[in-house]
Amino acid sequence: MNLEGKKQIWSSYQKDIAEDNYYYARSCIRQNFYPASEVTFLRILREELGKNIFDDPNHTTCTGIGYHSDIVPFDTIQTVIARHFALMTEAGLENIAISCVTSFGMYTEILDLWEHFPEQLEKIREYLYKATKREFNVPKNIAHTSDIIYKFREEIAQKAKYKLINKETGEPLRVVEHIGCHYAKMFPTKGVGGAEFPQVLSGMIESWGGNVVDYPERRHCCGFGFRNYLIQANRGYSVSNTKKKLESMKPFKPDFIVANCPGCAMFMDKWQYTLAEMEGVTYDENGYGIPVLTYEEMAGLVLGYNPWDLGLQTHQVQCESLLDKIGIEYDPKAKYLDKNGNQLPIPESPMNLKV
């Protein structure tokens, strides 16, 4: 592996990422599955980096999941996204920071469409006005929230309490990075590092002390696939895709996986449980599975945030082995306490996946 070759590619795929003043577009599923990720993002931006970011209660789903599942028509999703632009405009902001990769793909695709077909933009302006009496400007800068963390990775590294290094051996942790398909595969120039060798997560990993694992099925889809998971009978496809990736990364003995897409983090995590229960297989050496983090959780760990405040207890594959490797201090008894210190019910243990 020659890093210089990758750097060559990276240099031709750097994009403009706004410095400050963002309108935050949240993700539907992240708020449910990894609820502290977005909170952590806001905390890092506001408390560590001193940025202005507006978290708007009027913001809704972009309907991307519905669109990709053939439920929501294209004109509808364009109008919903136009409404988000209107909210951004009303807030006096010009830069949009999008938490979800599917949303990011939709926003990017729609802006590209409007550029090529201005009459479509006019039509959507009219639809939105008729429905809501709102008007909008298209954003000056559009970034996925992982782009923003990437941009400020060195600032985060300077404030870091921990490094992505195995405390015992002193070796960098082996980290699998997984990029959501809709981040750069549709528009390679809109993703940091392009589509074949994206830099957005590997840049963070390297700045924070880890080593990136480049395994053969790195570019393969996580298996989410919308329709392929929404219908139970189709889920075999979804889980088979994840299995293909897990089998391919296993020989590299990764310490954890980090993803920049809500669906990817969820499926790479939860399907490990499913595969363990269905087929009795796990993809680490000790039967615990490979922990899967979002990039904000990874940043939060590096910054020394309490793992339970980061919501790591809500993951399927448990994170203690990783915390121990890095040497992060945590209180095992506090794992299932609510914010007032009351004990929450402790989840049942799976049959085959150790916790």
Added chain:
Amino acid sequence: MRNFGFSTTKSRTIDYEKIDNRLIRYVLENEPTFNACLSCGSCTAICSAGNLTSFNIRRLSLQIRLGELEHAHEELDKCMLCGKCLLECPRGINTRNVIMLMKKGLYMIEHESKENNDR
């Protein structure tokens, strides 16, 4: 093991590491002209059996190259050994002999595994 109402799908990917090459090796050793096949399909276009049944000599050749022997026996039985494909082949492959060697080779493989099972 738990049943979630779905299961993983077997990969359709051809894995060249895992190809069962016993039959193709036997055929090629005894009929080296078979190496020169271009998959042009003229054998299949002219095949008497293929006009009336699903027999496809080109497809069969390919399947055997990829080590897929499950349906080979049943497929080979459809050939009438008329030899028209032999006349047609632009590379001069003795296709009739290829069929005979496939039959022989397959018999040996089946016999061998039966013997192993009996043991």
Added chain:
Amino acid sequence: MIDVLIIGGGIAGLETACSLQDLGYETVIVEKEKTIGGHLNDWDTLFPTHRSAAEVLEHYTEETRKRALTIYLNTYVISIKKQNDGIFEVQTSRDVVFHCKSVVLASGYQLFNAERKEEYGYKIYDNVLTSADLEKRLKNLQGEFTTPTGVTPKRIAFIHCVGSRDEKSGNHYCSKLCCVTAVKQAIHMKQLCPQADVFCCYMDLRMYGPGFEEMYREAQEKYHVQFIRGRLSEVAENANGSLQLKVEDTLAARPSRLQVDMLVLMVGMETAKSTELFAQSCGLECASNRFVKTKDHHIGSNQTNVDGIFTAGASIGPLSVFDTVNHAKSAAFAVNDYLKAMK
């Protein structure tokens, strides 16, 4: 006054210069590199006979020496201007301005930069080579053949059409020589590493020249090179440094996964950057493949849209050594006709 200025000191330029000198014209060659011979310097053997490229090069060196041809090395052309009197003014990187009655573009081609196919990982994965890299490796080979990471290869794949017939690379055309080069190199690898499985992944096999089909058949029958009809879509590296390829076996209509120790990308040919530049300076028409457009495809392949500017060799498109030498010879006749008519 120089009769003919020849741009490019590869075999096309040398052959044209020799023929024109023999016809009694005063010729000058300008060559941008420090030595004559062009791409042939980098090649080990030539298809379809496996003869050494150095032998062909020696022939031209000898012919050049015998005729004491005037050659300006390390000199590249900046612009070509046709004056009102029909004389050409050629500016070069040296402080020399040439005046000549005619110009022959023998500026050849350049190889496709395989880094542009990002998904193939060239310059990232150590065991990914181009066809040109392999020739250099073979040329300098001492002892046993090993891959760049020092492994005796058990599996090798050749990928046809890298940067050819690929609109994503900006090249819609066929480079036509890569197919037969792959077959030649595949045979060579089988001779050096008889235990290795050698695969050629192709879209179409274009064995157009004399001796090519025979060579292909030899690769199949004698060397058991395996031909998979399908185009490579992606390369990745395994934990042990071997490579995983994703290619559809289109005849079986199934995706396939191929693990190899070495991957050879058959890079196509593109018009030389320099040709494009000086073509602009004198209003030369280029074809949709960016090579110089011939005035008449069938009966005027050395003429261009500018009277007095001729082409020899691969400045008009991908050509083999065989084609190049013939095209260069016919360039000499075309120039001769033009200069005779001028008198």
